[in-house]
Amino acid sequence: MARALDRLSARFVATCTKPGRHADGGGLYLAIAPNGSRKRWTFFYKRAGKQREMGLGPASSVSLAEARRKADAARRLLADGIDPLEAKRAAEKPSSVPTFGDAADAHIAAMAPSWRNSKHEAQWRMTLSRVRDGDGRLTADGYSTSLRDKPVDHIDTAAVLAVLSAIWNDKPETAARLRGRIEAVLDAATAAGHRAGPNPARWKGHLSVILPKPKKLARGHHPAMPWAQLPAFVGKLRLVRGMGALALEFLVLTAARSGEVREARWREIDLARELWTVPAERMKAGREHRVPLTSRAVEILHIVAQLRPAGDNGDALVFPSSKHSRPLSDMTLTAVLRRHAGGEFTAHGFRSSFRDWVGDATAFPREVAEAALAHLSGDAVERAYRRGDALEKRREMMAAWAKFVTAPPARSGNETPKQTEAAGT
Structure with missing residues (x-):
């Protein structure tokens, strides 16, 4: 039989000074220190047959309603087979995954020596990076500005489409190049172990079923004077x-x-x-x-x-x-x-x-x-x-x-x- 939830009240949390753990239900407890002055929220659960405890914060700054929301989120993670304590530690740990902007800059720097023409680097930076003059002053943002601050493992199809859709119809050639460059940066990030799974910028069998073919939008050859x-x-x-x-x-x-x-x-x-x-x-x-x-x-x-x-x-x-x-x-x-x-x-x-x-x-x-x-x-x-x-x-x-x-x-x-x-x- 499932334990009843929401046993405690906000008044009880504010006035109770009895030391020990007071159950709210579903693994959520109000823990009061022996001197009765320190109160904190804690969540108990079992994982692989072992009892585990996860702190949810002091009662002085985390309300009863917020503690219940945190406990409910932990229960949903458990239902999905995820240890909430490990998930919390992973979220608090500084990420070693680079942002798309850092990954793009690193990829450009790595590939530039192999490009025959220096203008290729400028073109890549114009679409992926931020363009600066000789004194380091920002002169232009690339087309992928909205991606730059996202960790590469957080970039999905929706994020890529948000960038491409803005110019796909008006600047088809630029958009096609931009898509390919985003794909290259994310491929490099995958090779470096910073992301996993399919590349959201991949064309064949992916974006090709969402966006019209670039060649159908292209304006043809460079207009020439007779x-x-x-x-x-x-x-x-x-x-x-x-x-x-x-x-x-x-x-x-x-x-x-x-x-x-x-x-x-x-x-x-x-x-x-x-x-x-x-x-x-x-x-x-x-x-x-x-x-x-x-x-x-x-x-x-x-x-x-x-x-x-x-x-x-x-x-x-x-x-x-x-x-x-x-x-x-x-x-x-x-x-x-x-x-x-x-x-x-x-x-x-x-x-x-x-x-x-x-x-x-x-x-x-x-x-x-x-x-x-x-x-x-x-x-x-x-x-x-x-x-x-x-x-x-x-x-x-x-x-x-x-x-x-x-x-x-x-x-x-x-x-x-x-x-x-x-x-x-």
Whole structure:
């Protein structure tokens, strides 16, 4: 027969001074010291055939109602096969399990040396960590801010979805990368023994049945300006002052990627040979890439060289931001582009513009065009061009490209001479 509960009253607890244990029922007791002044709550139970006692706190600070709630919680743990005293000790013990923020920072630090491009670390920190400037000041929070203070063994599917759902529809590519990075951090935490069980950020067979596929949301390739519009755009660009406009024009002339231009260092430039050699660690494919420089590209380099620090040994950026130690941001180039071209064009899209121009308006072999873009895919002939570099063939092609994009735009019958001059000469 079960023992009756709630035998005691609040008045009894406050006034009783009789030493000993006074049962409230269900294992809960009010224990009074021999002198009658000290009162405490205690919970008795049996575990593996042995009597155990768990303190619930002094009666002076733990009310009868609260003591009953604690005893009830202990009984529920026992019903689930859990020793309440061990559970209490585990809860009071300082946790050695890292938070997601600490685990993310540790994972980034561990993996960064293996990443070919330094921008990968910045991208991981932008999504997982907190971004700080050279003086340690916080400049931005990552997308996973709500996860950072959670112990990694407390992160469940709901917590991951709360982060992803906020950007899944609006920023599908970023969201997909974020999911993969969260999964990687939690996998590393599992390998380190800090969590167990399935990864709540896993896609296949888990989040894939909750969220739409990222590829169905993606906006496709980088929007590219039609190549026929390039002369008019470059003409406008040459009227604009500023490092962003010069870097963007250099990007157009070289058909290089935004990061390759923005992070270029003077040690990579050989003005005498009119050659720019991008080191393997800065290339997407991980192979050194030589870029022939046209006369206008060299002219741009002479302009920006005026800002090169005295005594520079080659470490200085070719296109520095206003903070000379930091490269221009991708958004700087995008802002210049959209201010003077409108639409949703991207700087990366100029590579597509170049490729379309080669195919539509020239007789240059496609293999040479692909080599100019540092693309590794293709058939044996194309790969042979890549191995052989095809530098001189590319030099001829890039000269033709520069001649095209820097030519004054065709004059329509409605333009006045003044308008034509303002547009591009």
